[in-house]
Amino acid sequence: MTRRRWIADTWTATTASLTGDQAVHLARVLRAEPGQIYDVVSDGFLHRAEITRASEDEVLFTLHEELASDANLPLHLLLAVFKFDHMEWAIEKATELGIAKITPILARRTEKHLAQSAAKRAERWRRIALEASKQSRRTDIPEIADPTPLKSALESEKSPTRILLSETEQTLTLTTALKAATSSQKETDTAIAIGPEGGWTPEEMTLFTHHQWQPVTLGPRILRAETAAIAAIAIASTHLI
CATH class of the missing domain: 2.40.240.20 (Hypothetical PUA domain-like; domain 1)
Known part of the structure; x- marks a missing residue:
């Protein structure tokens, strides 16, 4: 037992x-x-x-x-804040899948009332991560950062592989980008950014380009943010573990 x-x-x-x-x-x-x-x-x-x-x-x-234990997935998810019930579900499932860190991002198109309330939600998100860690038998708890403006998050990101899920990218897939990254460097720390409803603004896309993020696609369908997050983590886990 x-x-x-x-x-x-x-x-x-x-x-x-x-x-x-x-x-x-x-x-x-x-x-x-x-x-x-x-x-x-x-x-x-x-x-x-x-x-x-x-x-x-x-x-x-x-x-x-x-006792023997599994390491977490060396993956940092930058997740633009969206509807809180969907956000909570995404945090719970990302924790179960082994994510190392989640940073809630205050994007230009984050709904104003969500952005204003996000800081008060951070402790609840951490409790959700704690319970999901116990349920999934993790030996650690993912870091849930305080909600952060996009510019600040990009300036502080140190992961050698930085991937942006982008609706404008049509050809380069997440799988292809991860294969190229893991074959060309020893470090596997990876950051993946997922935007809000309505996507990133042109100014935000310029910021990503300036900080050397690689746009990729998950395929032809438009996914909800929480669906995209779980799909991206599942794909990344096959390359980073």
């Missing part, structure tokens, strides 16, 4: 603790008791762990042997 996995809120070299909602759920709902064994992710490492003290305020584990 597969042991349930938890992601520690605090840790030392030999112990890990769950607090807040995690502790309440484990202590109250699952009736945690000293001596029970679970898998616990602590400081990015997976351990077999034994409960030594359990209450609704804190569940304390003693860490035992380190």
Whole structure:
């Protein structure tokens, strides 16, 4: 039987603790008791762990042997902010697929009320990523950055491979671009940008060109942003793992 996995809120070299909602759920709902064994992710490492003290305020584990775990996908998704219910779904599924980082982008065509509310949503997006990480048995949690204007995000991006999903590109596919990138360089860190409803403005496209992003296509169909995100991550995973 597969042991349930938890992601520690605090840790030392030999112990890990769950607090807040995690502790309440484990202590109250699952009736945690000293001596029970679970898998616990602590400081990015997976351990077999034994409960030594359990209450609704804190569940304390003693860490035992380190277990084998999978690395995350070296992929940074720059995702223009769109309807929040669809955005949440995209973050959840991207987390399940192993994404390393998501930056919500405030684009020129991001709806004004969404842009104004995005900062308040960031913590909710991080909670969604945490729960999706536990559900999918990841050993880490993807970084969910604060909503960022496009210009600032492009200026700070360090990934050697930078790919822009573009409705104007008709011939170069994502698969072809990734094959070329992975065969010509040792580093696999990759960034993929997906625009808002209505697409990127000409000025934004110029910014991407200035920062050396490669436009690609996912095919002839016009996809919703959340569909494009999941399709792109799935394709990238075959080249980056």
